[in-house]
Amino acid sequence: MSSGQEVGAIFGDGAGPATALLRSPTVIIASIALWGMNVCLFRLFGIDYVYILQLDLKKEEDEKKRKKKTITKGGIITHDEVPSRKDEAGRAGGDKIMGEGDTSEEGVELLTPGGKNLSDKAVSTTSGRYGSNYDITENKLLSLAFILIVTLYFTSFVWIDIGRGSTFGAIFFFYSLVLVGILLPFPSTAWMRLAARTVLQRAGALLRPRCSCLFGKPRPVPFIDVFFADAMCSLSKVFFDWGMLWLLATHYPHPVPPMGQMIIIPSCCASIPYLIRARQCLIMYNVGKHKNDPARYQHVLNAIKYSTSLFPLIVSAYQKTMAGELVAKQLDKVLIILLAINATYSLIWDITMDWGMMKNPNIIVEKTVGQCLPSSMFGISNNNLDFNRANCIDVALRPRLRFGTALTLVVVVLDVCLRFSWTLRFYERLLFPSNDAYILCTEFLEVFRRAVWNLLRVEWEHIKQSRNISNGKKKVHSPTPIASGSGIVSASSSNMNTNISSMSMRSLSPQQSSGISLANTSALPSPASPPKSSNQPRERVRS
Numbered sequence: 066m067s068s069g070q071e072v073g074a075i076f077g078d079g080a081g082p083a084t085a086l087l088r089s090p091t092v093i094i095a096s097i098a099l100w101g102m103n104v105c106l107f108r109l110f111g112i113d114y115v116y117i118l119q120l121d122l123k124k125e126e127d128e129k130k131r132k133k134k135t136i137t138k139g140g141i142i143t144h145d146e147v148p149s150r151k152d153e154a155g156r157a158g159g160d161k162i163m164g165e166g167d168t169s170e171e172g173v174e175l176l177t178p179g180g181k182n183l184s185d186k187a188v189s190t191t192s193g194r195y196g197s198n199y200d201i202t203e204n205k206l207l208s209l210a211f212i213l214i215v216t217l218y219f220t221s222f223v224w225i226d227i228g229r230g231s232t233f234g235a236i237f238f239f240y241s242l243v244l245v246g247i248l249l250p251f252p253s254t255a256w257m258r259l260a261a262r263t264v265l266q267r268a269g270a271l272l273r274p275r276c277s278c279l280f281g282k283p284r285p286v287p288f289i290d291v292f293f294a295d296a297m298c299s300l301s302k303v304f305f306d307w308g309m310l311w312l313l314a315t316h317y318p319h320p321v322p323p324m325g326q327m328i329i330i331p332s333c334c335a336s337i338p339y340l341i342r343a344r345q346c347l348i349m350y351n352v353g354k355h356k357n358d359p360a361r362y363q364h365v366l367n368a369i370k371y372s373t374s375l376f377p378l379i380v381s382a383y384q385k386t387m388a389g390e391l392v393a394k395q396l397d398k399v400l401i402i403l404l405a406i407n408a409t410y411s412l413i414w415d416i417t418m419d420w421g422m423m424k425n426p427n428i429i430v431e432k433t434v435g436q437c438l439p440s441s442m443f444g445i446s447n448n449n450l451d452f453n454r455a456n457c458i459d460v461a462l463r464p465r466l467r468f469g470t471a472l473t474l475v476v477v478v479l480d481v482c483l484r485f486s487w488t489l490r491f492y493e494r495l496l497f498p499s500n501d502a503y504i505l506c507t508e509f510l511e512v513f514r515r516a517v518w519n520l521l522r523v524e525w526e527h528i529k530q531s532r533n534i535s536n537g538k539k540k541v542h543s544p545t546p547i548a549s550g551s552g553i554v555s556a557s558s559s560n561m562n563t564n565i566s567s568m569s570m571r572s573l574s575p576q577q578s579s580g581i582s583l584a585n586t587s588a589l590p591s592p593a594s595p596p597k598s599s600n601q602p603r604e605r606v607r608s
Contacts, residue, residue: 086232086233086236086306086309086310086313087217087221087235087236088306088505089307089310090213090217090236090240091214091217091505092303092505092508092509093303094210094217095210095512095513096296096299096300096512096515096516097206097209097210097213098206098207098210098211099512099513099516100206100516101203101204101205101206101207101210102203102516103520104201104202104203104206106468106520107523108203110467110468111467112524114523117288117523117526117527117530118288118289118292118523119289121287121288121289122287122289125284125287198252198253198255198256199255199256199259201256201259201260205256209257213243216239216242216243220235220239220242221235221236224238231318233310233313233317236310267290267293268293270290271290271293271294271341275348276351282355283352283355284348284352285348285349285352286345286348288526292519292522292523294338294341294342294345295342295515295522296515297337297338297341297342298338298339298342298371298374299511299512299514300338300512301335301337301339301374301378302335302504302508302511303508304335304338305331305332305334305335305378305382307334308330308331308332308335309321309331311330311334312327312330312331327386328382328383328386331382332378332379332382335378335382336375336379339371339372339374339375340371342371343371343372346364346365346367346368347364347365349361350364350365350368363418367414367418370407370411370414373406373407373410374411376403376407377400377403377404377407380399380403384396384397384400408484408485408487412480412481412484415480415484415518416477416480419521419522419525420477420521420524420525421463421525421528421529422461422462422463422477423461462477463525465528466524467527468520468521468524472520473521476517476518476520476521477521479514479517480514480517480518483510483511483513483514484514486507486510486511486514489503489506
């Protein structure tokens with residue numbers, strides 16, 4: 066988000082090696098290739114990203130089925146009154162936690178179309194539902210990206226250099242070729258039609274309201290829509306370039322006049338992803354308000370984070386419309402401050418909220434300072450530290466790391482560096498031939514940052530889904546846990562232990578039972594007064 070909010074050249078005929086007309090499809094093609102990288106890593110580490118992305122949609126579908134009325138011979142019965150078989154099966158038996166046993170919310174093991182369990186690192190795909198032609202793999206995505214980038218620059222070379230045409234015509238010719246290639250009914254391109262339909266469906270879901278300000282209660286935003294909107298935020302410069310394309314189309318064959326009102330359409334297009342994501346946060350705040358969730362304020366803080374992304378984009382776009390150098394320099398200082406605020410805010414949110422890491426700095430210092438640094442420096446005794454815990458890096462990141470400590474640490478370091486990739490603007494004249502080339506580089510870095518961000522975001526969502534399922538089962542089945550070594554035992558557990566010990570002593574000889582009782586009582590604290598129990602008279606009679 067923070068590395069792609071500056072805009073390039075806005076006015077003119079769109080000529081140049083890094084023109085916005087060719088910049089946007091290049092960044093989109095790079096995003097396709099990077100998603101192929103994500104799919105490959107998800108498969109290697111056994112993360113079923115398809116299930117994780119679609120779990121909330123599946124829950125919504127199941128909820129609609131429960132509320133739908135079914136007509137029977139005896140009358141009309143709703144699913145709310147009669148539980149389904151899956152619900153009864155889920156209440157009857159315990160389930161394993163996802164990630165450890167990978168089970169769904171109904172207690173059914175998550176299996177791939179081949180019948181393998183996810184613990185065997187088999188990732189489910191769309192082939193079980195649509196067939197192998199619809200299976201989206203990393204090889205297909207990388208091959209598609211290669212074909213698209215070759216087609217883009219070949220058509221540009223033919224249209225501009227050989228045909229002496231304009232960049233505007235070349236880019237429309239490229240988009241037309243891509244559309245025809247997707248619509249051709251070849252079996253080998255069936256997966257592309259499925260992917261395009263899925264993207265259009267999710268884009269339409271982002272525009273449809275999930276709440277009513279006057280009637281009804283809001284519906285939670287599914288994770289796949291949140292994930293999709295976050296990806297759109299990294300492509301906000303692409304939306305800005307599409308707004309410029311609209312301006313060039315309306316003024317073709319003349320260049321866009323340098324007028325202040327001409328910046329409105331590109332700026333509004335670039336703001337669409339952030340506004341959609343902020344609206345999702347407010348919807349989730351209303352959902353938490355109806356559920357009396359004490360943590361609902363976090364959604365407001367998240368909405369504020371997306372609002373900080375709008376200001377640099379608007380200031381940068383307005384800066385391009387100013388003819389005076391003095392005003393432009395003043396706006397440049399404001400832009401640097403806004404970019405620094407947004408990058409810092411977003412980085413903290415990435416690590417703590419989107420990835421679930423470093424949420425309690427006090428515990429991190431307490432558990433890691435004695436292992437990473439000499440304890441004498443801080444006056445901490447090594448005897449008070451639990452060396453059986455994970456090392457300092459694991460404690461600082463998260464107890465559960467599906468990608469391992471090394472890869473997770475690499476992702477965190479990359480995200481920290483790429484969040485501040487906008488600092489390359491200080492070396493723009495030294496490193497880049499033009500301002501458009503600098504903007505193109507920052508767009509590449511932003512989509513790459515989003516690709517590595519996706520890994521830990523999907524992993525953390527998988528852990529949260531597993532935790533919600535396990536907590537739901539514990540509320541129904543699991544007894545109250547007893548802390549080991551705390552010295553606090555509930556009355557029911559004490560009586561249960563007394564009955565078990567008395568039953569075990571009956572099966573032993575008098576010599577054995579007396580020895581065991583003496584050994585046990587010596588380790589227990591002596592109470593101030595012996596508890597009154599119904600077992601005491603029985604013990605007197607037996608003695």
